[in-house]
Amino acid sequence: MAALATGGATPSDGATSFQRKVPASSRLAAIAGTRPSVRHGQLLLSSGLPSLDCVLGGGLAVGTLLLIEEDKYGIYSNLLLKYFLAEGIVCGHNLFVASAKEDPADILKELPAPLFDDVHKNQVEWKETAIKSKPESQESMKIAWRYQNLPKIEVSPAASVRFGHYYDVSKTVSPELLQSIKWHRFFLPEEMSLHPEIKTCNMTCGYTKLLQSIQRIIYQEGFDGSYPQKKQKNILRIGIQSLGSVLWGDDVCCADNPEDIHSLTKFLYVLRGLLRMSLSACIITVPAHLIQNKAIMERVTNLSDTVVGLESFIGSERETNPLYKDYQGLIHVHQIPRLNSLICDVSGTKDLAFRLKRKLFTIERLHLPPDLSDTVSRSSKQDLAESTKLLSSGCGAMAIGKKHLDF
Amino acid sequence: MAASWCITSSPFISKGVSLTAAKERGQLVFLEGLKSCFDVLFGEEQRVGQPNPLQFISEDGSNLKTMYEFVRTSLMASGSDSWKCPVLLVDDLSVLLSLGVRPVDVLDFIHYCRVAVCSQLQGNIVVLVHSSDDSEDEENELVVNSLCHQSNLILWAEGLATGFCKDVHGQLKIIQKGSSELKAERNLFRIYQYKIQDKNVTFFARGMSVAVL
Numbered sequence: 328m329a330a331l332a333t334g335g336a337t338p339s340d341g342a343t344s345f346q347r348k349v350p351a352s353s354r355l356a357a358i359a360g361t362r363p364s365v366r367h368g369q370l371l372l373s374s375g376l377p378s379l380d381c382v383l384g385g386g387l388a389v390g391t392l393l394l395i396e397e398d399k400y401g402i403y404s405n406l407l408l409k410y411f412l413a414e415g416i417v418c419g420h421n422l423f424v425a426s427a428k429e430d431p432a433d434i435l436k437e438l439p440a441p442l443f444d445d446v447h448k449n450q451v452e453w454k455e456t457a458i459k460s461k462p463e464s465q466e467s468m469k470i471a472w473r474y475q476n477l478p479k480i481e482v483s484p485a486a487s488v489r490f491g492h493y494y495d496v497s498k499t500v501s502p503e504l505l506q507s508i509k510w511h512r513f514f515l516p517e518e519m520s521l522h523p524e525i526k527t528c529n530m531t532c533g534y535t536k537l538l539q540s541i542q543r544i545i546y547q548e549g550f551d552g553s554y555p556q557k558k559q560k561n562i563l564r565i566g567i568q569s570l571g572s573v574l575w576g577d578d579v580c581c582a583d584n585p586e587d588i589h590s591l592t593k594f595l596y597v598l599r600g601l602l603r604m605s606l607s608a609c610i611i612t613v614p615a616h617l618i619q620n621k622a623i624m625e626r627v628t629n630l631s632d633t634v635v636g637l638e639s640f641i642g643s644e645r646e647t648n649p650l651y652k653d654y655q656g657l658i659h660v661h662q663i664p665r666l667n668s669l670i671c672d673v674s675g676t677k678d679l680a681f682r683l684k685r686k687l688f689t690i691e692r693l694h695l696p697p698d699l700s701d702t703v704s705r706s707s708k709q710d711l712a713e714s715t716k717l718l719s720s721g722c723g724a725m726a727i728g729k730k731h732l733d734f
Numbered sequence: 735m736a737a738s739w740c741i742t743s744s745p746f747i748s749k750g751v752s753l754t755a756a757k758e759r760g761q762l763v764f765l766e767g768l769k770s771c772f773d774v775l776f777g778e779e780q781r782v783g784q785p786n787p788l789q790f791i792s793e794d795g796s797n798l799k800t801m802y803e804f805v806r807t808s809l810m811a812s813g814s815d816s817w818k819c820p821v822l823l824v825d826d827l828s829v830l831l832s833l834g835v836r837p838v839d840v841l842d843f844i845h846y847c848r849v850a851v852c853s854q855l856q857g858n859i860v861v862l863v864h865s866s867d868d869s870e871d872e873e874n875e876l877v878v879n880s881l882c883h884q885s886n887l888i889l890w891a892e893g894l895a896t897g898f899c900k901d902v903h904g905q906l907k908i909i910q911k912g913s914s915e916l917k918a919e920r921n922l923f924r925i926y927q928y929k930i931q932d933k934n935v936t937f938f939a940r941g942m943s944v945a946v947l
Contacts, residue, residue: 538772538775538776589832589833589834593791593832593833595832596829596832596833597771597775600767600769600770600771603769604769621870621871622869622870622871622873625869625870625871626831626832626871626874629829630829630832668932668933669930669931669932669935670930670931670932733895733896733899733905733927
């Protein structure tokens with residue numbers, strides 16, 4: 328963010344975060360796939376999921392870190408990671424994919440295919456035909472006389488690089504589209520064999536290598552503002568899969584009192600330092616349900632900017648619960664950053680659920696299904712009431728509302 | 735921004751003060767941890783001269799001595815000017831624990847700062863820590879409890895027990911541990927509710943929010 332505030336081209340030695348952020352100029356808006364926030368002027372980019380952007384207050388600010396607590400089987404968190412990367416491909420951003428489990432090339436191959444929307448195209452065509460047919464219909468349109476001198480709405484040429492896209496999960500992205508972008512890989516097993524000797528700095532070896540790799544790319548490709556980028560400015564999207572799992576060589580998932588309890592938190596702190604200085608945004612999935620020591624998760628939350636938890640219904644009793652029949656899981660927004668403002672964009676409701684269809688992954692308010700039957704037996708209603716209680720206890724302290732009144 | 739250290743030498747900061755200008759005047763010394771942490775950790779050998787205040791990140795021991803030295807020298811340098819009564823602001827002491835500093839060393843650091851800032855220079859220290867009732871972070875709770883024991887004024891901001899509310903964002907407990915002459919004062923413990931707006935915060939007595947009245 329500092330890189331943005333100082334104008335990018337100047338060395339950012341003397342700059343601190345105190346500086347007033349310049350209002351979004353055309354220079355900033357020139358980066359594809361980003362838009363300045365109306366609220367606080369920071370540059371936002373889409374997470375690849377328009378409904379998630381909406382929940383997070385318009386999108387992910389450049390220079391911040393989004394932490395996703397994985398669902399039990401990691402299905403939906405992986406999907407969110409892929410949406411984030413796919414959005415980068417569509418916008419022409421540079422990608423950095425890090426994993427200890429899958430080869431980054433395989434992750435990229437499995438990205439969902441973007442839907443270059445026919446709806447939008449149809450609208451354009453419809454508008455054009457409407458404009459063409461205007462002269463002959465002019466007499467019959469007297470009612471709209473006050474609108475006839477208004478300038479025609481210009482359909483922007485960059486309609487395809489608008490903010491946020493939709494994806495088809497059933498198809499994978501085409502290889503041509505993949506080749507058109509620049510991406511960097513970090514696959515832990517092959518990195519470990521490459522450079523065996525390294526200064527570890529009291530951190531798990533995998534984390535050290537990952538940090539150095541990210542730093543190298545940020546500096547070499549000129550994502551930090553200090554080095555003038557010759558080409559068009561671009562954004563680096565960093566995706567890290569299952570950070571903190573055993574495969575990274577970290578033992579926070581296996582022991583209550585792990586040997587290097589500070590490895591993960593240290594990594595996050597340094598990573599955030601790197602992100603703040605550069606034109607980049609990062610998404611990390613963490614298997615939070617595996618981390619035994621809850622204190623670590625508290626610290627990790629404090630060290631991240633945005634924290635979102637996923638809870639899928641697969642394998643739980645909620646899968647068959649009539650309350651949740653429309654949804655695949657719940658999403659908990661734990662933390663939203665406050666940028667240039669005392670408050671964050673918090674949505675009115677805390678009860679959010681997600682549903683996955685073939686072409687649409689949406690996050691929406693959790694609604695109770697309508698009760699359509701005429702003769703609703705009292706017992707089933709009580710069942711529903713029980714499960715709503717279950718739900719609210721998960722999302723807040725509503726259940727104790729009866730005995731405690733704040734005002 | 736987490737883990738940044740601010741040292742100001744002004745008795746009060748009123749509205750609309752330019753911090754950048756204050757920094758140029760030498761009124762404000764600002765140590766931004768996030769910015770230099772990567773270089774401390776992976777950078778080449780230290781430049782000769784003063785060691786980096788964030789030296790402790792790269793060492794296994796949690797030695798905050800260099801940071802204390804930084805605080806002391808910054809304050810002593812500005813102490814000779816007309817700025818009196820310095821204030822040391824520490825934005826998030828809890829981050830130090832995440833970086834591997836032992837709780838005892840954090841408390842030692844604060845104690846040394848108290849001696850230097852509060853007693854010798856007649857200044858104030860303001861420290862931010864995270865805490866919650868159901869926290870399982872024992873090290874952090876130890877630091878918080880010790881700080882509560884030492885401090886004269888505690889501002890405890892927390893959410894409402896009854897959950898999220900659009901018009902009342904939380905409540906602020908003010909606990910004032912008065913000196914001996916203030917002992918008779920009644921309102922040592924006060925609770926206000928607050929609502930945060932874009933640029934300021936409004937405080938009101940419990941149950942007196944605009945939405946309710």
